Amino acid sequence: MNDEGASDERPALTRRQLLVGLAGSTASVATVGTLGYARREPTDRLEVRLWFSDRAAGYDGIADRVRDYLKALLSDEHWELELSVGGTVAVSTEDGARVTSGGEWPTTLASGAVGVGDVDPVSDVNLLVTDGQMTTAPTGFALPHVASVGGARYLATLPPIAELGTVRDGEVVHRTVPNERPTRTIQILLHEIGHALGLEHDHGVAFRSEETVVATPMLSSYAWDPDYKQDRSRCGTVYPSTAGRDRALSLTFSTCSRRELESYSGGLTL
Ligand SMILES: [Zn+2]
Incomplete structure (x- = not known):
């Protein structure tokens, strides 16, 4: 059971789904129409x-x-x-x-x-x-x-x-x-x-520190979730086996996550 971590299974939402979701709530379509996304150079x-x-x-x-x-x-x-x-x-x-x-x-x-x-x-x-x-x-x-x-x-x-x-x-x-x-x-x-x-879950990694497996923020408790099927990050870092090993957390985003964030260029425009 993965019941104590960042288990928030959700499909990747497109902007259209977000707006449809918002429109389904109490926000008026006119209000929702003011939310937009801007592309810009990788942000500074x-x-x-x-x-x-x-x-x-x-x-x-x-x-x-x-x-x-x-x-x-x-x-x-x-x-x-x-x-x-x-x-x-x-x-x-x-x-x-x-x-x-x-x-x-x-x-x-x-x-x-x-x-x-x-x-x-x-x-x-x-x-x-x-x-x-x-x-x-x-x-x-x-x-x-x-x-x-x-x-x-x-x-x-x-x-x-x-x-x-x-x-x-x-x-x-x-x-x-x-x-x-x-x-x-x-x-x-x-x-x-x-x-x-x-960022998605597979931007995260887990790594071994002696007999402990340390999970970074995006992978989080999926590192020890038997139902999480991926065996490596999208950058190719293979996740270690967690069997019989202690668990710890890293509060530092993985290099894979940071690389993605460095190219982040979206922003909400109002
Ligand atoms: Zn998540």
Whole structure:
């Protein structure tokens, strides 16, 4: 059973499917018509904005903690990260997957884009953190440029990021962390951000570190899911056998994922 990870089986959504999905929710066609996608040169700026459900925002220090993690984990020499906190959002469900798959969060963003409500979307990733459960998949969901994930109560217990990972000569060389609830939750948050930017599960890899198999954010718990059939990443890295080995998580996107992100050129235009 793969019930405690980034198990969010979903077809790759085309823009048309997204718009049909949005139109099927309460967004008016006119509102939805304002969402568009721009092609541009591989980006030198990555805009990521975070929102929290009222309940998620109730955990002390959560916005600073999540922002610190994302600042460290999404920084890259290929873009200037513009990370911001959009504030709190009233939601009808804390379910971190359903709030997007059911259309509520995309509709709120679409409405904000035309000046209804006070949610102001950015062009690359609009991420909503809720206090939804993290034990039964799906726990998060993503569409192009739109993502949500539950688990605020676990994110609030994460240690400062400076206390995680391997530091060599003052530089972090790898962010391998234990496979525990708070670290799994932040990895799933990265996983959904990756999907929002166009990454798929097989952009991720797993690798051995002695007797431990370490999964990167896009592969995540699929690394030890017997139903996940792929045996290698789309870049050709073969996944190791996990039988009898310990499990750990990396909070660093694989080289395969980073290569794809470096050519990312889409953006939501409003
Ligand atoms: Zn996924």
